Amino acid sequence: MKTRIMQWAAHCAVVATLCLPARASPTPPDAAAAAGKKGSSVLASAIVKDLERATLVLVGEVTAVRRSPGAWSGAAAALQWVEYRVQRTLKGGAVGPTVAVGHLLVHGSPTADPKQPKLRSAIFHPGAHLVVFARKESPGWVALNEVDAVQPADEALVSALLAHLSR
Numbered sequence: 428m429k430t431r432i433m434q435w436a437a438h439c440a441v442v443a444t445l446c447l448p449a450r451a452s453p454t455p456p457d458a459a460a461a462a463g464k465k466g467s468s469v470l471a472s473a474i475v476k477d478l479e480r481a482t483l484v485l486v487g488e489v490t491a492v493r494r495s496p497g498a499w500s501g502a503a504a505a506l507q508w509v510e511y512r513v514q515r516t517l518k519g520g521a522v523g524p525t526v527a528v529g530h531l532l533v534h535g536s537p538t539a540d541p542k543q544p545k546l547r548s549a550i551f552h553p554g555a556h557l558v559v560f561a562r563k564e565s566p567g568w569v570a571l572n573e574v575d576a577v578q579p580a581d582e583a584l585v586s587a588l589l590a591h592l593s594r
Contacts, residue, residue: 470587470588470591471575473574473575474575474578474588475591477560477571477572477575477576478518478560478588478591478592480560480562480571481518481519481560481561481562481571481576482518482519482561482562482563483516483518483519483520483522483559483560483561483562483563483568484516484517484518484519484558484559484560484561484588485511485513485514485515485516485517485519485522485526485558485559485561486513486514486515486516486517486556486557486558486559486580486585487511487512487513487514487526487556487557487559487580488511488512488514488554488555488556488557489509489510489511489551489552489553489554489555489556489557490510490511490512490525490553491509491510491553492507492508492509492510492546492548492551492552492553493507493508493509493510493527494507495507495532495543495544495545495546496532496544497544498532498544499532499533499534499539499544500531500532500533500573504531505531505532505544506529506530506531506532506566506569507529507530507532507545507546508527508528508529508530509527509528509529509530509546509551510525510526510527511525511526511527511528511557511559512524512525513525513526514556514580515585517558517585517588517589517592518592522568526568527567527568528559528561528567528568528569528570529564529566529567529568529569529570530546530551530569530570530573530577531569531570531572531573532544532545532546532573533573536573536574537573537574537575538550538551538573538574538577539573550577551577555579556579556580557577557578557579557580558577558578558579558580558584558585558588559576559577560575560576560577561576
């Protein structure tokens with residue numbers, strides 16, 4: 428029964444993602460830089476919502492991108508796992524020196540490859556420094572969404588997130 432409920436919840440999340448208006452793409456670097464200069468009031472509202480909803484927010488370096496499941500999310504959520512070396516935890520408890528996070532593969536999303544069911548290699552590659560907004564689910568840590576739950580990690584964005592969290 429619990430498995431059926433989890434499958435239904437994943438299905439509803441995918442349907443909502445496909446049917447509701449898309450949110451803005453990940454925050455552009457110039458907006459993140461402005462956030463560092465003016466404080467957290469410049470953070471995009473979607474980022475603030477992700478920050479509030481996430482149980483884990485970390486700054487991490489991609490160490491490995493695991494193999495794609497070979498399919499897009501649809502009736503079931505398709506996740507591709509990314510391994511991160513945790514550089515800093517901004518929100519949530521300690522997760523250890525490394526953590527794997529599942530990222531939804533949704534066709535047409537800014538984090539997905541435009542042609543193949545896999546994560547976009549321009550974002551997810553060994554050595555990339557990212558801010559990741561995640562929640563704990565039965566398979567492990569999962570990114571909040573496929574749109575803006577991963578951001579390029581720069582000092583301005585991290586400072587703005589910390590300023591918002593300290594309020």
